[in-house]
Amino acid sequence: MSDISPFLDANRRNWDERVPIHRRDRNGFYAIERFLREGKPLHALEIGELGDVAGKRVIHLQCHFGLDTLALARQGAIVTGLDFSPAAIEEARRLAATTGLPAQFVCADVYDARRAVTGHFDIAYVTWGTICWLPDLTRWAQTIAALLEPGGFLYFADAHPNMLILEERDGRLVPEFAIDTPADRPLVFDEAQTYTGDPTPLTASRTYQWVHSLSRIVTSLIDAGLTLDFLHEHATLPWPPFPMCVPAEGGMYRLPDHIPAFPLSVSLRARK
Numbered sequence: 001m002s003d004i005s006p007f008l009d010a011n012r013r014n015w016d017e018r019v020p021i022h023r024r025d026r027n028g029f030y031a032i033e034r035f036l037r038e039g040k041p042l043h044a045l046e047i048g049e050l051g052d053v054a055g056k057r058v059i060h061l062q063c064h065f066g067l068d069t070l071a072l073a074r075q076g077a078i079v080t081g082l083d084f085s086p087a088a089i090e091e092a093r094r095l096a097a098t099t100g101l102p103a104q105f106v107c108a109d110v111y112d113a114r115r116a117v118t119g120h121f122d123i124a125y126v127t128w129g130t131i132c133w134l135p136d137l138t139r140w141a142q143t144i145a146a147l148l149e150p151g152g153f154l155y156f157a158d159a160h161p162n163m164l165i166l167e168e169r170d171g172r173l174v175p176e177f178a179i180d181t182p183a184d185r186p187l188v189f190d191e192a193q194t195y196t197g198d199p200t201p202l203t204a205s206r207t208y209q210w211v212h213s214l215s216r217i218v219t220s221l222i223d224a225g226l227t228l229d230f231l232h233e234h235a236t237l238p239w240p241p242f243p244m245c246v247p248a249e250g251g252m253y254r255l256p257d258h259i260p261a262f263p264l265s266v267s268l269r270a271r272k
């Protein structure tokens, strides 16, 4: 495989630039003010599937600026958030100080997570907008297995890969991307703005992403020695993946009624 680090460097620059825009939260996408005022719960989906986290050692991979990490801390988890964006980690530490919630934040690539943190974890928490940024799921799954205590588990919830290959054109959903993107030939996106609706232009607008099939996700975890407890498919997602999507309950989005149903997201628990 050729060197994939230029792709990850470009992605990091993009994420660094998004952080202050997301933190300003002009249109309330991240509901940061509400978080600071009254705490932001995770979505009902994660809460229902994750169970009680009080007293559990949780590593939150790709934690962005730490909102969900701090939400987990608020529920009594002993949390470590990890992200490769220095700007995100700086902001996460600031938010932890502002809220007074106990949390450790580590700046590292997911693939370096085992070296970057000490100890083992009861839960690896990986949700919403994660593996599309990772070229190699075998290394991802091995990293997670190495972070977990025996008996500990990965909780994963993210966009469904079968949905990620579609684009909306003239009111129809059409396949646009092949599934199982090769590590050294990522999908290239040029997006002038971030996804929150804030019009601030991005300079580092080019990103590189990968679509991993459901079988690749599951098989990488099994090959890393984990056992699947459940795999669920859901009709909703925390952001509208297509312009045609409509709001659903609990801050989620779903397909409009005239589109034949298919899952927009997938969640699973895999145990070491």
Ligand SMILES: C[S@@+](CC[C@H](N)C(=O)[O-])C[C@H]1O[C@@H](n2cnc3c(N)ncnc32)[C@H](O)[C@@H]1O
Pocket (backbone or CB within 6 Å): 008, 011, 015, 062, 063, 064, 065, 066, 067, 068, 069, 082, 083, 084, 085, 088, 108, 109, 110, 111, 127, 128, 129, 130, 133, 134
């Ligand atoms: C959509 S955000 C995830 C949001 C997250 N679900 C949350 O709790 O808000 C994607 C995050 O992945 C991080 N990221 C992307 N590639 C990464 C990598 N190779 N290693 C570590 N973090 C990475 C980005 O910096 C960004 O903060």
